[in-house]
Amino acid sequence: MTTTPSHFPADFLFGAATASYQIEGGAHEGGRGVSIWDTFCAQPGAVVAGDNGDVACDHFHRWESDIDMMEELGLQAYRFSIAWPRVQPLGTGDFNDEGIAFYRGIVDRLKEKGIKPLITLYHWDLPQPLEDNGGWLSRDTVDAFVVYATRMAEEFGADVEMWTTFNEPWVSSFVGYGAGAHAPGHTSDAEALEAAHHLNLAHARAYKAIKAVAPSAQVGLVNNCHTPRPWDPSSEKDRAASAHIDALANTMFHEPFIEGTYPAILKPNTAHITDWTFVHEGDLAEMKGAVDWFGVNYYASHLVRHNPHKAAQQSELATLADGHKAGGNSPWPGDEEIEFMLPPGKLTSMGWNLDPSALHAHLLKIHRETGKPIYVTENGSAWEDKVDDDGRVRDTDRVEYFHGHIDAVRKAIAEGADVRGYMAWSLMDNFEWAQGYAKRFGMVWVDYQSLERRWKDSAYWYAETVRRRQVVPVEQIESLVQTPPRTR
Numbered sequence: 210m211t212t213t214p215s216h217f218p219a220d221f222l223f224g225a226a227t228a229s230y231q232i233e234g235g236a237h238e239g240g241r242g243v244s245i246w247d248t249f250c251a252q253p254g255a256v257v258a259g260d261n262g263d264v265a266c267d268h269f270h271r272w273e274s275d276i277d278m279m280e281e282l283g284l285q286a287y288r289f290s291i292a293w294p295r296v297q298p299l300g301t302g303d304f305n306d307e308g309i310a311f312y313r314g315i316v317d318r319l320k321e322k323g324i325k326p327l328i329t330l331y332h333w334d335l336p337q338p339l340e341d342n343g344g345w346l347s348r349d350t351v352d353a354f355v356v357y358a359t360r361m362a363e364e365f366g367a368d369v370e371m372w373t374t375f376n377e378p379w380v381s382s383f384v385g386y387g388a389g390a391h392a393p394g395h396t397s398d399a400e401a402l403e404a405a406h407h408l409n410l411a412h413a414r415a416y417k418a419i420k421a422v423a424p425s426a427q428v429g430l431v432n433n434c435h436t437p438r439p440w441d442p443s444s445e446k447d448r449a450a451s452a453h454i455d456a457l458a459n460t461m462f463h464e465p466f467i468e469g470t471y472p473a474i475l476k477p478n479t480a481h482i483t484d485w486t487f488v489h490e491g492d493l494a495e496m497k498g499a500v501d502w503f504g505v506n507y508y509a510s511h512l513v514r515h516n517p518h519k520a521a522q523q524s525e526l527a528t529l530a531d532g533h534k535a536g537g538n539s540p541w542p543g544d545e546e547i548e549f550m551l552p553p554g555k556l557t558s559m560g561w562n563l564d565p566s567a568l569h570a571h572l573l574k575i576h577r578e579t580g581k582p583i584y585v586t587e588n589g590s591a592w593e594d595k596v597d598d599d600g601r602v603r604d605t606d607r608v609e610y611f612h613g614h615i616d617a618v619r620k621a622i623a624e625g626a627d628v629r630g631y632m633a634w635s636l637m638d639n640f641e642w643a644q645g646y647a648k649r650f651g652m653v654w655v656d657y658q659s660l661e662r663r664w665k666d667s668a669y670w671y672a673e674t675v676r677r678r679q680v681v682p683v684e685q686i687e688s689l690v691q692t693p694p695r696t697r
């Protein structure tokens with residue numbers, strides 16, 4: 210009988226992830242330009258409670274202390290994003306020295322602490338002037354992105370090995386241009402597909418540009434995985450529905466970089482929406498081979514079925530769980546007869562289900578389909594956290610979530626998937642996009658009045674898991690936490 214090792218490999222990287230607009234604040238400081246998220250947040254009704262990222266976690270002023278906290282947590286890696294409008298306020302033209310110096314400080318301090326930086330160049334905060342010029346519907350934005358990526362590689366390429374061009378191009382295109390639930394808030398299926406293609410092209414061109422400047426850079430693409438499964442596996446139509454969602458959500462964002470093609474079913478399935486003439490001759494050839502690794506962001510699994518009458522029937526929760534805006538357009542072009550079903554069981558406060566087995570299966574699938582190294586670049590959950598009278602945040606649900614999912618990663622590695630790291634989402638509570646500050650994903654609690662940071666139980670649990678390189682049994686929490694917990 211073979212046994213699966215209970216420890217993670219010695220070179221496996223445990224870390225945490227954040228994104229610029231979600232934590233930085235300092236929106237009007239240091240010469241930062243306006244991003245599409247500043248504009249979107251100002252639209253009435255776009256974001257819960259009218260929240261915005263003006264202050265967020267005030268990481269712009271507290272970054273040194275935040276990195277000290279990462280050291281206390283024992284993190285080996287930190288995935289963060291550069292706000293494009295902070296380093297190049299208009300998205301074209303002059304770069305802003307003060308903005309670049311801010312990230313220089315972060316990179317240097319991480320290095321000093323022995324924490325490996327993973328830079329994401331684009332976590333959704335496009336400079337507004339580029340959106341005014343057509344955003345991701347314009348090839349000018351592709352060109353601008355390459356200039357920006359090149360400059361960042363010149364600045365940081367000697368110190369940073371791990372680069373990501375885009376975080377979740379599916380969300381930028383299908384939720385931003387299709388569902389309208391994210392900036393820039395457009396609702397067009399045709400635009401969503403075109404934006405997706407331009408993001409892929411920008412990835413490929415930036416990949417080459419970064420490596421030309423920094424040959425040792427490992428340049429990856431981070432995708433949010435959807436893990437569709439047919440409601441009735443014996444139904445051909447349910448299986449076709451699931452394949453359509455898989456093509457739009459997953460394969461569309463890795464097949465071009467491996468095979469130089471888009472999934473064959475995409476064009477016929479969306480022929481009533483677009484003629485795909487936005488794909489120019491040579492685009493796909495440019496994409497082939499342009500990736501060193503893939504990032505997997507995983508949160509929940511998806512059950513789909515064919516239903517010609519779905520419009521009237523899809524439950525509101527299943528709809529929201531899937532990136533729709535209530536009553537809005539769908540983020541899935543060609544889904545007129547595809548219905549998302551709510552999987553059974555407990556749900557997080559985002560209305561998302563818990564399914565570590567889908568993460569395990571997805572890691573093996575990406576391994577099979579791409580053969581590339583994989584990093585879990587985000588994984589985590591939001592719950593109704595609260596600070597108890599003794600100062601503790603007893604987020605046992607989050608600990609259980611992490612436990613199940615990190616163990617699923619371990620199993621996938623044992624079965625051959627080349628997974629090299631795990632970044633918990635998120636280091637601390639932050640601005641959760643259209644949900645504002647209402648949803649908390651952090652291992653560290655943020656008091657949005659005082660901006661104090663406070664370790665939740667999950668922070669203690671994760672720190673110990675990183676230290677042991679082995680998932681710590683949930684029952685051991687009581688022996689790990691300090692009362693009152695650490696604050697900063």
Ligand code: GAL
Pocket residue numbers: 228231376377380433506587634641642650
């Ligand atoms: C991801 C996104 C993160 C975070 C997370 C939780 O899609 O990259 O920024 O918000 O979802 O919803």
